[in-house]
Amino acid sequence: MRLLGLVIIVLLSAHCDNQSHKKAFKKVPVIAIPLKKKSVRKTPKKASTNEQISTFRFETIFDPQLGWGYDIYQQDVLKIHQPHIPVIQGLKGFENANDAALVARKVVEKLDAGIMPPTLTEQELIQLGVIH
Numbered sequence: 001m002r003l004l005g006l007v008i009i010v011l012l013s014a015h016c017d018n019q020s021h022k023k024a025f026k027k028v029p030v031i032a033i034p035l036k037k038k039s040v041r042k043t044p045k046k047a048s049t050n051e052q053i054s055t056f057r058f059e060t061i062f063d064p065q066l067g068w069g070y071d072i073y074q075q076d077v078l079k080i081h082q083p084h085i086p087v088i089q090g091l092k093g094f095e096n097a098n099d100a101a102l103v104a105r106k107v108v109e110k111l112d113a114g115i116m117p118p119t120l121t122e123q124e125l126i127q128l129g130v131i132h
Helices: 002-023 097-112 122-128
Strands: 025-027 034-037 051-055 057-063 066-073 075-081
Touching: 002 122, 034 075, 066 097, 075 097
Parallel strands: none
Antiparallel strands: 025 057, 034 051, 057 066, 066 075
């Protein structure tokens, strides 16, 4: 019984800490537009130019201590909270909202393509011009 009580206290404590951490970020909907993805046919008939709207969207966020980051939502449910630049060591945010949006858009493209987890490489960040 004591163990159950201890588990409940730990879970509640972790939940409270997580909530206070989330409040530290200021959401800045600089670029929060739905992205389009091309539909892919499985049969090799003539190419389709139909486009479907993605179920994912992103918002850039700003933390005065870290810098810029992004959140990715699927149908208004937060799926990815990325307050710092992925791949690189340390906790360093993006220099500006545009860089955060470029990377968020790349992650959404991977999610739309069914790539899970939507991992980025250092080379992709260099190609996007986010790191050198």
